[in-house]
Amino acid sequence: MIDQAIFRPVVPAAAKRPRLWHWREPSILPGFPLGLGITLLYLSLIVVIPLAALAIRPWELGLSGFWRVLTDERVLRAFRLSFGLSILAALLNAPLGLLIAWSLTRYQFPGRRILDALVDLPFALPTAVAGIALTTIYAPNGPIGALAAKFGIKTAYSPLGIFIALVFIGLPFVVRAIQPVLQEVDREVEEAAQTLGASSFQKAFLVILPAIAPALLSGVSLAFARAVGEYGSVVFIAGNMPFKTEIAPLLIVIKLEQYDYAGAAAVGVGMLLISFAALIVFNAAQILLARKGRA
Amino acid sequence: MSSSPGSSSIRMPGIAPLLVFASIAAMVLLVVGPLAIVFTEAFSKGLSRFFLEIREPDAVAAIRLTLLVAAISVPLNAVFGIAAAWTVAKFEFRGKSLLLTIIDLPFSISPVVSGLVWVLLFGAQGWFGEWLIDHDVKIIFATTGLVLATVLVTLPFVARELIPLMQDQGSDEESAAITLGADGFTTFWKITIPNIKWALLYGVLLCNARAMGEFGAVSVVSGHIRGMTTTLPLHVEVLYNDYDFVGAFAAASLLASLGLVTLVVKTALEWRHAGELSATRRH
Amino acid sequence: MTFDTNLTRRRLITASAALGAGAAATPLLLGAGQAQAADALTLLNVSYDPTRELYKAINSAFASWWKGRTNQTITINQSHGGSGKQARSVIDGLQADVVTLALAADIDEIAARAKLLPANWQSRLPNNSTPYTSTIIFLVRKGNPWKIRDWGDLVKPGVGVITPNPKTSGGARWAYLAGWAYGSRVGGAAGAKEYVTKLYKNVPVLDTGARGATTSFAQRGLGDVLLSWENEAQLVIDEFGPKFDIVYPSSSILAEPPVALVDKNVDRHKTRTLAEGYLNFLYSPLAQEIIAKNHFRPRNPDIAAKYASQFKQIPLVTIDQAFGGWKKAQVTHFADGGVFDQIYKPG
Numbered sequence: 001m002i003d004q005a006i007f008r009p010v011v012p013a014a015a016k017r018p019r020l021w022h023w024r025e026p027s028i029l030p031g032f033p034l035g036l037g038i039t040l041l042y043l044s045l046i047v048v049i050p051l052a053a054l055a056i057r058p059w060e061l062g063l064s065g066f067w068r069v070l071t072d073e074r075v076l077r078a079f080r081l082s083f084g085l086s087i088l089a090a091l092l093n094a095p096l097g098l099l100i101a102w103s104l105t106r107y108q109f110p111g112r113r114i115l116d117a118l119v120d121l122p123f124a125l126p127t128a129v130a131g132i133a134l135t136t137i138y139a140p141n142g143p144i145g146a147l148a149a150k151f152g153i154k155t156a157y158s159p160l161g162i163f164i165a166l167v168f169i170g171l172p173f174v175v176r177a178i179q180p181v182l183q184e185v186d187r188e189v190e191e192a193a194q195t196l197g198a199s200s201f202q203k204a205f206l207v208i209l210p211a212i213a214p215a216l217l218s219g220v221s222l223a224f225a226r227a228v229g230e231y232g233s234v235v236f237i238a239g240n241m242p243f244k245t246e247i248a249p250l251l252i253v254i255k256l257e258q259y260d261y262a263g264a265a266a267v268g269v270g271m272l273l274i275s276f277a278a279l280i281v282f283n284a285a286q287i288l289l290a291r292k293g294r295a
Numbered sequence: 296m297s298s299s300p301g302s303s304s305i306r307m308p309g310i311a312p313l314l315v316f317a318s319i320a321a322m323v324l325l326v327v328g329p330l331a332i333v334f335t336e337a338f339s340k341g342l343s344r345f346f347l348e349i350r351e352p353d354a355v356a357a358i359r360l361t362l363l364v365a366a367i368s369v370p371l372n373a374v375f376g377i378a379a380a381w382t383v384a385k386f387e388f389r390g391k392s393l394l395l396t397i398i399d400l401p402f403s404i405s406p407v408v409s410g411l412v413w414v415l416l417f418g419a420q421g422w423f424g425e426w427l428i429d430h431d432v433k434i435i436f437a438t439t440g441l442v443l444a445t446v447l448v449t450l451p452f453v454a455r456e457l458i459p460l461m462q463d464q465g466s467d468e469e470s471a472a473i474t475l476g477a478d479g480f481t482t483f484w485k486i487t488i489p490n491i492k493w494a495l496l497y498g499v500l501l502c503n504a505r506a507m508g509e510f511g512a513v514s515v516v517s518g519h520i521r522g523m524t525t526t527l528p529l530h531v532e533v534l535y536n537d538y539d540f541v542g543a544f545a546a547a548s549l550l551a552s553l554g555l556v557t558l559v560v561k562t563a564l565e566w567r568h569a570g571e572l573s574a575t576r577r578h
Numbered sequence: 579m580t581f582d583t584n585l586t587r588r589r590l591i592t593a594s595a596a597l598g599a600g601a602a603a604t605p606l607l608l609g610a611g612q613a614q615a616a617d618a619l620t621l622l623n624v625s626y627d628p629t630r631e632l633y634k635a636i637n638s639a640f641a642s643w644w645k646g647r648t649n650q651t652i653t654i655n656q657s658h659g660g661s662g663k664q665a666r667s668v669i670d671g672l673q674a675d676v677v678t679l680a681l682a683a684d685i686d687e688i689a690a691r692a693k694l695l696p697a698n699w700q701s702r703l704p705n706n707s708t709p710y711t712s713t714i715i716f717l718v719r720k721g722n723p724w725k726i727r728d729w730g731d732l733v734k735p736g737v738g739v740i741t742p743n744p745k746t747s748g749g750a751r752w753a754y755l756a757g758w759a760y761g762s763r764v765g766g767a768a769g770a771k772e773y774v775t776k777l778y779k780n781v782p783v784l785d786t787g788a789r790g791a792t793t794s795f796a797q798r799g800l801g802d803v804l805l806s807w808e809n810e811a812q813l814v815i816d817e818f819g820p821k822f823d824i825v826y827p828s829s830s831i832l833a834e835p836p837v838a839l840v841d842k843n844v845d846r847h848k849t850r851t852l853a854e855g856y857l858n859f860l861y862s863p864l865a866q867e868i869i870a871k872n873h874f875r876p877r878n879p880d881i882a883a884k885y886a887s888q889f890k891q892i893p894l895v896t897i898d899q900a901f902g903g904w905k906k907a908q909v910t911h912f913a914d915g916g917v918f919d920q921i922y923k924p925g
Binding site: 417418419420421424427428431433435436518519520521522523533535536537538540 | 622
Binding site: 135139140141142156157235239240241242243250253254256257258259260 | 660662663666669687691743745746781782783784785786794798799800914922923
């Protein structure tokens with residue numbers, strides 16, 4: 001379902017840098033005005049204007065009001081929960097996705113292709129369906145929830161339940177990001193390592209890990225971005241207790257239901273800003289890793 | 296990816312069964328479990344009850360609405376995706392990275408926000424609310440609103456699939472055709488489209504799966520009028536709240552089947568056309 | 579791979595893609611038919627969560643009654659959800675002809691924010707515009723293992739109380755106020771605050787609506803007692819089997835879920851007569867009987883007498899006597915920074 005084309009940064013071909021006094025390179029191909037026109041019109045109508053409406057709304061509270069909404073303890077806790085759990089889920093998805101991608105690319109076993117196809121399921125399954133199904137399994141009277149309860153572990157209706165849902169929806173992003181790179185690394189790095197006489201284990205960790213690190217990071221950052229905003233699969237399993245298991249998107253819904261449009265928009269803008277900051281950090285790290293890998 | 300496992304020596308054969316077992320266990324716990332629950336619950340009262348549930352008028356209306364919303368949103372995003380990919384991949388211009396960032400933006404917006412923005416614009420208390428009411432135009436709590444929310448959530452999929460491929464292919468073929476005197480439309484139709492058709496289909500599949508399954512964004516703009524503005528994912532929630540669990544899971548199983556069909560078609564595409572799908576996937 | 583098989587497969591995939599596109603286009607044609615049907619006489623009733631079954635029955639009874647009187651065929655569309663969320667939708671432009679919500683405060687919001695109906699809407703129909711009443715009672719697991727008899731038992735350590743979030747659920751607001759009324763009866767104003775603080779310490783899951791809370795309790799096995807609408811408790815026993823017992827506390831609150839005509843919308847739709855007919859019908863003996871059968875307390879004294887055995891009489895405080903009306907209760911308890919926010923602190 002997902003493939004890395006979707007979440008790999010598209011680097012504008014840097015070979016031909018536009019000269020300063022031209023805003024575009026001359027080309028004999030037609031259709032630039034049409035293509036750019038459609039693109040800009042569509043993006044303005046669907047993305048830019050609606051987001052402007054979102055960004056403008058909180059200012060009716062004034063700067064101090066905006067700030068008060070974002071620093072309200074309940075909002076802060078929801079942010080901490082949403083962003084904290086999303087980072088944790090993405091971090092667990094890193095080794096988990098690596099494990100699954102590794103098994104899928106390196107070993108032949110019965111059912112491998114089915115397993116491969118199923119990796120995309122969390123992406124294909126509508127979030128509400130995933131939420132209800134996960135709750136059925138992890139509720140105290142569900143098959144896994146009951147088992148966990150015997151050991152005194154609360155799965156559904158706790159941060160752990162939210163965590164499980166976020167791992168679920170993030171998994172395909174990580175697997176699909178590293179899978180092709182793993183295959184590629186195999187061939188290229190193989191011979192080099194062979195000549196150096198490294199052991200299997202050394203090869204695995206000293207050679208392959210650095211090589212796939214940028215892709216892994218890219219997958220993790222996408223899993224994170226998806227998890228932060230996730231609503232449908234989380235509300236059913238979360239328990240929705242203010243200060244404890246109330247995620248930021250739910251808080252937007254709750255504020256809306258109290259007719260607090262400006263507050264809801266403020267929380268939305270806050271989420272967007274933090275997501276952006278996080279993605280910029282991820283991207284910077286990725287570029288750094290890629291440079292290191294090349295050096 | 297579906298190419299066969301590498302034949303390298305970096306396979307750590309000693310712990311292979313362990314790793315494979317761990318992978319399968321993780322997948323069963325996380326992914327297969329929920330899928331199995333959906334289908335066992337849907338068929339828990341027998342096949343005939345299942346068919347009764349999905350032929351119930353509100354369910355049929357929800358299926359129809361879901362198809363309608365996808366049938367409008369997906370082609371819109373496909374046309375946009377082609378136009379954006381053509382612009383970005385075939386030309387060099389200033390501000391290209393900004394354009395790419397905006398195309399990516401919907402990926403990092405919470406679905407709830409993707410619904411909220413339309414309420415802020417077109418809701419009765421929103422920017423254009425009064426004008427719309429005066430002119431009797433319904434956007435929010437009608438099909439248009441559902442389409443807008445869906446379009447926003449699924450906007451990047453086709454573009455994101457086409458851009459890397461078209462960048463990789465370059466514009467030599469098109470330039471040659473133009474030099475030889477072909478007009479722009481013919482060039483696009485006879486050269487570009489055949490080059491990207493599988494990637495396009497693939498992007499459309501992704502976009503469609505997400506469009507039909509979207510919950511958070513449409514939930515904000517739906518109004519939940521039974522049989523009128525409830526899409527299939529919302530219908531699942533409605534039935535669940537009616538204590539009609541068999542019905543809820545029956546509707547859910549339709550959506551899960553849609554996901555499975557998408558997976559099958561996608562896998563078939565990858566087996567046949569791996570090279571043509573996307574530049575980054577060539578190996 | 580031979581050229582032939584490649585071609586066949588390509589054709590197959592192309593064919594299936596074409597099929598998919600065809601299937602997707604069909605509803606476009608069907609959708610057009612649907613839009614035409616919308617020109618027929620329709621009414622949209624925007625209601626709260628626990629009335630799904632009630633209005634299903636009332637709507638079909640009203641449609642045939644109306645047909646018999648006017649020979650018009652009508653369709654009544656329903657939308658259900660948390661009371662606050664539904665009011666928000668109407669404010670944002672959901673074209674409700676009538677609203678039937680959990681509490682007057684939510685309809686007040688529609689009147690104040692969107693000016694779709696006059697502020698005095700509640701005086702336009704009999705009985706404060708509430709054709710039926712209900713109350714908040716307890717639902718416990720079979721055999722009542724925690725021996726829960728009254729409000730005081732809910733705050734014992736270890737008891738899990740299931741009730742939705744009062745900020746988003748109408749029923750939860752009634753439940754909170756019923757608890758408050760008990761608390762102030764035994765300990766005055768300070769006692770009331772202390773009581774509800776303890777009560778919400780025992781709540782493990784805060785769903786956004788009554789239906790979500792009931793599902794958590796009945797289907798997921800969460801908690802030991804559900805603070806429930808009276809009709810909802812009966813319904814749970816009907817739907818989920820006899821795994822539960824109903825407990826009537828020593829006192830509760832008289833919940834009055836009001837109904838109202840949304841003037842601006844009915845004038846735009848030219849459905850005023852129909853909408854008025856619909857709301858008046860709710861007070862008719864026929865509808866009152868349906869109301870009683872769905873475990874809501876009818877207003878009509880004859881019907882109430884007939885079904886008296888079904889509704890246990892317990893002392894019920896009213897919102898006006900105990901809290902000075904909804905406007906005041908809303909601001910004091912549920913507004914941002916109100917009592918509920920004060921008692922609901924982290925930790």
